[in-house]
Amino acid sequence: MTPSRVLVVGASAAGPATAEALRRKGYRGRLTLLGGELHPPYDRPPLSKQVLAGTRSPDTTRLRTPDVLAALDAALLLGDPAAGLDPRTRTVRTASGRELGADAVVVATGLRPRTLPGGQGTEGVHVLRTLDDPLALRSDLLVSRRLVVVGEGVLGSETASTARAMGLDVTLAGPLPAPMLAQFGPAVSGRLAALHTGHGVRLRLGEAVGGLTTARGRVTGVRMDTGEVLPADVVMVAIGADPATGWLAGSGLRIDDGLVCDSRCRAAEGIYAVGDVAAWHHEVFGTPMRLENRTNATEQALAVADDILGADRAYVPVPYFWTDQFDARIQAHGRLGPDAEVTVVDGEPASGRFVARYARDGRVTGVLGWNMPGQARLRRPEIGGPALSPRTVRAVTRSTRRQPPHDEVRKR
Template identity: 65%
Template sequence: MPDSVLVVGASAAGLATVESLRRKGYQGQITLIGEEEGAPYDRPPLSKQVLAGTWDAERTHLRTREVLDALNAAFILGERAVSLDTAARTVRTVSGRELGADAVVLATGLCARRLPDLAGTEGVHVLRTLEDSVRLRDELLHAEQTVVIGDGVLGAEIAATARQLGREVTLAGPQAAVMQTQLGPDIAERLAALHTDQGVRLRPDTLVGGATTSRGRVSGVRTAEGGVLPADLVVEAVGGIPATDWLADSGLVLDDGVVCDSHCRAAEGVYAVGDVARFHHPGLGRSLRLENRTNATEQAQTVAANILGEGRAYAPVPYFWTDQLGVKIQVYGLPTPTATLHIAEGDVQEGRFVARYEERGRPVAVLGWNMPKQARLQRQHLLPLYTAAPHPQPAGATR
């Protein structure tokens, strides 16, 4: 058992790793380092409750000061990691501090992807941090025309929240319908209809080519076809990039995240957890990187167990949820573009149903539309797929 653990990233995944270690009785030294200055907070509310103004910043905090103190861990906040010596398990920070430990956990999450053609334009925002959400809300309340670029989960949630605030909003993205990659064409079309009914202007199959400006501030978004979407506020929601740039010289395998084995181990004594971790799923026989809050907690529990020598493989049923315009959508598993959709419970016309995605007669995913309990129960049909006989770990996944 290691005498000390260093967690890099004061994210939900990073904090959950610390808590899981303590719950398992670990008494060694724990240090958590985070780039942001404030206490660890939850990200899902940023595009919904915080942006809507129904939550203040403090309500997003994952734990109170008293609970954090009771963990008996050293929290070093406002300090960015800039390099990792994998062999020595030592992290150097931007201020020149060096922190070493017997086990290192990488929980640095994502950075917001930016479109180069919009870089440096006033009135163009991203939403990744609590500060981003607060700043965006301040401008959103005074904007006349908002354009959200990106029709995935984050873009759809931002557009939905803006519309619920009574703002004029256009949602533009490259997909044929909102969140089609995550939901498949049938459900995506239904979600698109919901947005349209609530007054969101949709521009599907739209690529952005740049911005127009007036007096130094954004005045519109150019489309690849040559048109302009009027806007005095623009939000880029075009995905995230795993925060691995600081690991470039670490010797770790980096490929859209930190590549890990099925135990979430990137190298001897080095683990990755949360959005930044690309792990080998033993049931599916391939690597996955999952960007959702539930994964952050569940994967952290596995990492903590493996630091303490339990040798546990991580084989989750992938899961994400989103709330938009009064509808709660929950998805278990991985919907595929070619899957056949079957309504397992409820009624589509009544706006409450559970759908199963099937490939060659085998369930691969379950979706609940305003039926959270029933969707959770339908999850059991996916267990044979995700807990099947383990596939071998490919050679060279970790060093």
């Protein structure tokens, strides 16, 4: 039966997208959108790029205009985070003491950024998650000279790129030996490292960060495990984030790197999860999956809306995300990772424009485009199919023999 009341907990990208999908698909019941922040729903990808750089104002990140939000005919409750959930009665308790009941609850509470010990309350130390964060970081950067970014993942690499373009002396530090190695593998992350160093970013990678140094309540540097201190006027911490599931403690729902769901994104009867917080079973890949990207927030919202309205379809997306760093727009489809075999199938890495195919056990698992978005998208249907024909294997083998031995990307 179609629920008469739907409560969406979380008002970033996935939550409002779920509410919109429900209305678009004809849902006419009571709809409530609960958000922990005071800001109306906004987009997060621009925060580490255009908002931090000052090329976009915070107002331009709003996902929907006030008129569009009003047309949802939903109760929008902001600045009152969820504090507890009773799955049996599907009742959410908020920090202010409200009790909100529903026939279906959608959990879309996103992530909480990790911090370094001693970083909280120290001037000059920043994370980047909410709309207020890039504004505070930018304010510090405009009166500073040296930035150390701790964390070589997507957010850290993007922030380093943006800050370097602003003219700062930037050092990128982290335990892995190249930027975004965990996402792209050594072949492409090596080229990303060269891109950063070519633009003047200092890379102090492959070493663990031990903590911060401070003086009179303000950060003065980042201490490596070796004992060396990297001097800093400002430190941006980008060491990952954890699913925001603390408020679900005592609910009886299973928590394991997110709210655990079945292939329909359902955690319990009448309880669903969507976006960064959702850890659902991907039937095609045969494994639990949790995706932290804007595209998934929208696609999963559509799937959850369908299931709330009675559909019985597994959510089986092809993962997709993009990152902009300096003059490179990198788009990734499918599952990449450091353990895949990488073959260039279009373009030429030396030219700064190429498409790479990722494969495991003879099957294509992903496609990456470096400044070739259209060509990468055209190869997306190859995912799941055989990686190479016998003729292509021979061609790659011959081409590889002509490559310099240090070149990790095999060129066809």
